[in-house]
Amino acid sequence: MLFPFLPVEGGDDPGNASPLGVRSGTNTTQLFEPVSGDERLESLIAGAGILLLEVSGEQIYSMHNCDDAAVRNRAADMTSLVEGYRAEAAALDVSPGMAPAYEHFIVALDEFAAAGTLLNGSTPLNQSVTDDGLLHLAFGIGHLSEALEACNLSHAESPQTPTVLVGLTEEPATLFPDALQVGERFCYEDTRKENSASLIIDSIAWSNAFHTTGTQRVQYTAEPGELYLLVTVQVAHLGHRGGSSNTLIQTPDESAFLLHYAGETYRPLKVPGPTTRGGPYSKVRLDRLESMDGYLFFEVPDDLDPALAYLQVSVGGERPVWFLGGKL
Known part of the structure; x- marks a missing residue:
């Protein structure tokens, strides 16, 4: 347009x-x-x-x-x-x-x-x-x-509909009518369409504090009125086709994920290494039969309602969305 x-x-x-x-x-x-x-x-x-x-x-x-x-x-x-x-x-x-x-x-x-x-x-x-x-x-x-x-x-x-003011907490259901459920699989291919992978948003969890477990410990403590939302992401290489020797496929970067809630958007924290809550999700290259999983860490309001939250990712030229309030 x-x-x-x-x-x-x-x-x-x-x-x-x-x-x-x-x-x-x-x-x-x-x-x-x-x-x-x-x-x-x-x-x-x-x-x-x-x-x-x-x-x-x-x-x-x-x-x-x-x-x-x-x-x-x-x-x-x-x-x-x-x-x-x-x-x-x-x-x-x-x-x-x-x-x-x-x-x-x-x-x-x-x-x-x-x-x-x-x-x-x-x-x-x-x-x-x-x-x-x-x-x-x-x-x-x-x-x-x-x-x-x-x-x-x-x-x-609605050319004649009276204006009824609403706050900016309107849930984005109308924006994502085809959202996937937690546990539902999205499949994508690399740019050459030689390798394919699946991506699943598997579960969510909550934490008010955690820290990294490496030699240089980094402490994360949520601000008052905030919590950490932990979203489990699973990615698996599904297979290779064609005569090319390239059997690798890249998973999306952390920055490709976007959380939508109450008219606001949130990007995941960049967590440097394993934590007391588990390993963070990160971009990797997967070969055939390989898979990986990890947490995305979001700092969000402590009253966040998953029934009004959606997670979107840019991958394979598409933007699939998962509804965090539902599960298969």
């Missing part, structure tokens, strides 16, 4: 584009102030989409030209934009009909934030890093499109 913009007089540069709701005259700019949370959200999504798409395009162009400095500069720009948009979105009250648009927009911001962090990090910009960055950008653009579609759908389905 294209994100429309209104050109500003004086140039064809897309950087001079003006977001929806802003029109330019000869020397003045007139702002059409949205009057409700729903309208403010729609205006925010449209305006953010223009700039985020522009920066994403510049990122992709810089990657294509192997211009690492430009890639990192654009990544810093993207991080700054996302922080501002997230703060604006958090201040909005929206109706139930606009909750899907809000959820898609927040997921889009998470993806752009992940791209910005990855591409402006200390890791050298090799092929693996840029591929992961491009994947985050693609998912971010996709969710922006879904957010605008949800805005349009809200208008079509």
Whole structure:
């Protein structure tokens, strides 16, 4: 989906584009102030989409030209934009009909934030890093499109429906109608479609403190009002086909997992090694007949209800989701 913009007089540069709701005259700019949370959200999504798409395009162009400095500069720009948009979105009250648009927009911001962090990090910009960055950008653009579609759908389905304000604790069930149950298997392939693997979210547990068991002990203690949610992830190599000698398949990185709860998103902690609660999940390469499992550690509110929580992962070009409140 294209994100429309209104050109500003004086140039064809897309950087001079003006977001929806802003029109330019000869020397003045007139702002059409949205009057409700729903309208403010729609205006925010449209305006953010223009700039985020522009920066994403510049990122992709810089990657294509192997211009690492430009890639990192654009990544810093993207991080700054996302922080501002997230703060604006958090201040909005929206109706139930606009909750899907809000959820898609927040997921889009998470993806752009992940791209910005990855591409402006200390890791050298090799092929693996840029591929992961491009994947985050693609998912971010996709969710922006879904957010605008949800805005349009809200208008079509309830043009006369009175606005009933809700908090930002709307559960994302409408966003993940096909979520898998805990214990249910998701299968994926490598990019060459020569090796396949299965990924299972097996169980959840809780802890208020734990520590690593290596020579340099690291203590983790939850803040007041917080707990650690431990999610067991199992990955197994299912088999190899074709004439290639490559029988390895990579498991997703910890950063590929995202927990959705009450309008917020949480990423797992980076735990350095085995702990008193068990081994942490980490990215590895599996050969035929090999498998691995480990915990993802999330610091979450101590009143988190698994019946309203969903775990999403980017793997194999897809984004499967598990409903943490159900079990096979």
